[in-house]
Amino acid sequence: MTGKTLFDKVWDQHVVSEITDGPSVLYIDRHFIHEVTSPQAFDGLRNRGIGVFRPKQTIATADHNVPTIDQHLPIRDKLSRFQVQKLTENCQEFGVELYGLGHKYQGIVHVIGPELGITQPGMTIVCGDSHTSTHGAFGAVAFGIGTSEVEQVLATQCVLQRKPKKMKIEVNGQLGRGVLSKDIILYIASKISTSGATGHFIEYTGTTIKELSMEARMTICNMSIEMGARGGMIAPDNATFEYLKGRQFAPQGEDWHLAKQSWEQLYSDENAEFDVVHKFEAEDIAPMITYGTNPGMGMKINGTVPESSENIKALAYMGLTAGQQLLGKEVNHVFIGSCTNSRIEDLRLVASLVKGRQKAPNVQAMVIPGSKQVEKQARLEGLDKILEEAGFQLRQPGCSACLGMNDDKVPSGEYCVSTSNRNYEGRQGPGARTILASPLTAAATAITGRITDVREII
Amino acid sequence: MEPIKTIKSTCVPLPAENVDTDQIIPARFLKATTREGFGDNLFRDWRYSNNGDPVPGFVLNQPGVKGSILIAGKNFGCGSSREHAAWALYDHGFKVVVSSFFADIFSNNALNNGLLAVQLPEEYIQRLFIALDQNPSLEATVDLPTQQFSMEGIEEPASFEINKHKKSCLLQGFDDIDYLLSHKEQIKSYEATRTTV
Ligand code: SF4
Numbered sequence: 001m002t003g004k005t006l007f008d009k010v011w012d013q014h015v016v017s018e019i020t021d022g023p024s025v026l027y028i029d030r031h032f033i034h035e036v037t038s039p040q041a042f043d044g045l046r047n048r049g050i051g052v053f054r055p056k057q058t059i060a061t062a063d064h065n066v067p068t069i070d071q072h073l074p075i076r077d078k079l080s081r082f083q084v085q086k087l088t089e090n091c092q093e094f095g096v097e098l099y100g101l102g103h104k105y106q107g108i109v110h111v112i113g114p115e116l117g118i119t120q121p122g123m124t125i126v127c128g129d130s131h132t133s134t135h136g137a138f139g140a141v142a143f144g145i146g147t148s149e150v151e152q153v154l155a156t157q158c159v160l161q162r163k164p165k166k167m168k169i170e171v172n173g174q175l176g177r178g179v180l181s182k183d184i185i186l187y188i189a190s191k192i193s194t195s196g197a198t199g200h201f202i203e204y205t206g207t208t209i210k211e212l213s214m215e216a217r218m219t220i221c222n223m224s225i226e227m228g229a230r231g232g233m234i235a236p237d238n239a240t241f242e243y244l245k246g247r248q249f250a251p252q253g254e255d256w257h258l259a260k261q262s263w264e265q266l267y268s269d270e271n272a273e274f275d276v277v278h279k280f281e282a283e284d285i286a287p288m289i290t291y292g293t294n295p296g297m298g299m300k301i302n303g304t305v306p307e308s309s310e311n312i313k314a315l316a317y318m319g320l321t322a323g324q325q326l327l328g329k330e331v332n333h334v335f336i337g338s339c340t341n342s343r344i345e346d347l348r349l350v351a352s353l354v355k356g357r358q359k360a361p362n363v364q365a366m367v368i369p370g371s372k373q374v375e376k377q378a379r380l381e382g383l384d385k386i387l388e389e390a391g392f393q394l395r396q397p398g399c400s401a402c403l404g405m406n407d408d409k410v411p412s413g414e415y416c417v418s419t420s421n422r423n424y425e426g427r428q429g430p431g432a433r434t435i436l437a438s439p440l441t442a443a444a445t446a447i448t449g450r451i452t453d454v455r456e457i458i
Numbered sequence: 459m460e461p462i463k464t465i466k467s468t469c470v471p472l473p474a475e476n477v478d479t480d481q482i483i484p485a486r487f488l489k490a491t492t493r494e495g496f497g498d499n500l501f502r503d504w505r506y507s508n509n510g511d512p513v514p515g516f517v518l519n520q521p522g523v524k525g526s527i528l529i530a531g532k533n534f535g536c537g538s539s540r541e542h543a544a545w546a547l548y549d550h551g552f553k554v555v556v557s558s559f560f561a562d563i564f565s566n567n568a569l570n571n572g573l574l575a576v577q578l579p580e581e582y583i584q585r586l587f588i589a590l591d592q593n594p595s596l597e598a599t600v601d602l603p604t605q606q607f608s609m610e611g612i613e614e615p616a617s618f619e620i621n622k623h624k625k626s627c628l629l630q631g632f633d634d635i636d637y638l639l640s641h642k643e644q645i646k647s648y649e650a651t652r653t654t655v
Contacts, residue, residue, distance in 0.1 A: 022623030039491035079489035130539040146541035146567035195533040424480040
């Protein structure tokens with residue numbers, strides 16, 4: 001008999017029933033919501049005259065649409081204010097816990113779940129946001145859903161889902177100097193393309209992955225969707241348990257021991273089968289940047305833009321030509337933030353690089369912490385001082401320039417080296433040109449004002 | 459949701475590949491709290507210039523090109539999970555999107571809103587593009603009961619896959635929430651078997 005993959009184990013435990021030739025009714029342990037993709041779902045409940053079935057399993061925050069300065073004041077943009085207010089009203093009416101603006105737990109939904117210990121191994125977790133895959137770093141089956149599905153979960157604590165295929169991505173060996181987990185995932189995306197994992201759920205494994213911190217693992221799982229995958233996960237291990245232990249909503253006392261015992265069973269059996277397997281060597285991975293308009297269009301930082309008929313439209317948008325090097329190119333904006341790279345570890349890395357240095361005068365450098373707790377910790381450690389002395393702006397938590405729904409937009413035609421996860425046309429504002437990179441590459445670029453190979457300055 | 463059976467219409471060709479949901483509906487238009495009105499901003503930044511003038515070359519601005527069937531290049535709907543993308547297409551008047559490959563979340567979102575995502579072979583779609591390039595007024599027919607797609611001027615029809623459950627939901631205009639709500643008791647007994655959470 002073939003064994004079970006990590007994914008199978010978690011998924012199978014949550015199947016309430018199966019429809020022949022159809023999807024499964026999948027039970028959801030944790031549901032995160034935010035202001036942008038939930039209002040129509042709550043309206044749906046009202047129209048049906050029903051409530052939230054299990055309100056304690058849904059957690060809300062305001063992140064996508066919020067300003068990153070003066071969060072204590074009413075939001076200036078009328079539509080944004082209304083949307084955030086709507087979330088507050090909906091949560092009150094339906095009895096859902098809200099970590100709204102000003103709350104000590106507020107932040108980007110995929111940052112707060114893990115840091116509060118709400119995200120735990122073996123769970124099913126959904127959110128009306130594609131980067132829900134982030135939570136897979138804990139060995140959870142976590143994936144993004146649409147608003148109709150948000151309504152399904154609110155109404156029944158279940159979603160109808162077809163079981164995806166399984167993909168294993170193995171990375172082995174020692175990472176080079178200046179190479180971060182962001183570079184690993186940009187490298188993988190450049191190899192398997194933006195649709196290479198569609199229809200699949202990924203398990204990341206191998207010695208390189210096992211050595212990564214939880215923060216770094218979250219960065220990897222976060223970008224699973226950028227290859228089209230439903231989600232990505234990593235088997236829980238000591239790093240996972242250490243991270244979770246003692247967090248606000250993690251199990252305590254005797255419950256902790258019981259939970260840990262069951263979490264230790266969560267791994268792919270030796271003889272488990274995957275539909276697709278990819279293997280990569282850590283030594284082949286260098287600091288990466290993107291040159292195009294999807295996250296799969298990435299290359300080594302010292303590479304040249306590849307020649308391909310598929311690039312023409314993207315390169316025209318980006319104002320680049322095939323054969324060109326990006327190293328040394330002047331850049332005016334640097335954005336450090338988003339659910340990919342806005343955790344305390346990212347901020348520490350950036351601070352350690354910029355300490356005692358100054359950003360280049362041509363650059364605007366914004367650092368957006370992923371949550372109130374990250375912000376607090378950064379201030380506690382004095383990272384705010386280091387960043388401010390280097391000319392970086394440390395702002396308040398939210399999605400910010402990752403999707404440019406608030407005022408933090410990149411002007412049309414200008415380049416932004418960004419630690420976020422998407423470089424689609426207009427993602428950071430109409431006409432904005434996004435170059436995805438790791439926090440170290442972004443920080444190094446802010447210092448020199450040009451796209452910089454961080455290995456040259458550390 | 460309105461039941462779907464057969465849709466007959468002229469087509470709108472959009473041969474671009476990897477059309478992501480940020481293009482279908484840019485994030486700055488996601489501030490609405492209802493499902494209506496997103497159609498005006500469908501493909502906003504391809505359709506209009508920065509000062510709001512229509513971009514003449516974009517297919518939705520071309521006179522003589524219209525219809526409720528959008529035919530797109532491969533990997534349509536990748537990126538963000540925003541259901542607003544499906545709402546914008548539907549609100550604009552599309553009933554069917556054809557591509558050789560759909561991003562997972564997008565196809566769920568589309569079907570949950572009565573927008574039929576029809577996957578056809580790449581090579582067949584290329585033939586549709588060529589035919590439409592020569593004659594934009596060709597009509598196509600999408601027949602859900604027989605799972606067949608056909609277009610004037612193209613001899614053989616193509617069949618498409620759709621899972622049985624979704625198909626019967628769409629034919630009846632029944633949605634997944636109705637289905638799940640009818641399983642409440644089963645969900646409760648499942649909960650009773652679980653120790654943690
Ligand atoms: S930070 Fe960006 S990618 Fe992450 S949830 Fe917010 S908008 Fe989505």
